[in-house]
Amino acid sequence: MDKSFHYMIMVNQSLFQKKVLDALSPYKLTAGQPKVLDYLGKHNGCIQKSIATGCQIEPATLTGILSRMEEKKLIKRQTKDGNKRSLYVYLTDEGKRLQEIVNDTFEKVENEILSGISESEKEQFINTFFKICNNMTNTEELQ
Structure with a gap:
């Protein structure tokens, strides 16, 4: 197996996404929806632009994801204080x-994929991974 950085990042992201989507298959979620649900769990009632930025999803792609989620009654989009230019996204009870x-x-x-890895190794990995992510987004603070 190729151990180059770019290859390992791409393979691990694909494998992680496949494991998550396979585990969530009874709920018929598509790629992108788990990430958006996770984000809204922490930022319920935010504007679509915040979701796009926080999830690293292009706004046009996010619009499609949110439309499918709205059809499934997972979210609702509403204006706030009469401002029709900004739609706020809220999780429904479902x-x-x-x-x-x-x-x-x-x-x-x-837990499955990090089994056999010590707490200090996990902490070092997360710290390094966070620095890499900050380097790629050119920001000091991720959402």
């Missing part, structure tokens, strides 16, 4: 229920 399932799934998959 969306909150599914967000908890997504969160549990993330935790289970993380």
Whole structure:
């Protein structure tokens, strides 16, 4: 197996996404939806631009993801204070229920894939990975 950095990042992201989507298959979520549910669990009632930025999703792509989530009654989009230019996105009760399932799934998959790795190795990995992410986003603070 190629151990170059770019290859390992791409393979691990693909494998992680596949494990998560396979575990969530009974809920018929598509790629991008678990990440959006996770984000809204922490930032419920935010504007679409914040979701796009926080999830690293292009605004046009996010619009499609949110439309499908709205059809499934996982979210609702509303204006706030009469400002029709900004739509705020809220989890519905069903969306909150599914967000908890997504969160549990993330935790289970993380525990599985990090088994046999010490706490100090995990901490070092997360710190390094966070620095790399900051370098790629050119920001000091990720959401």
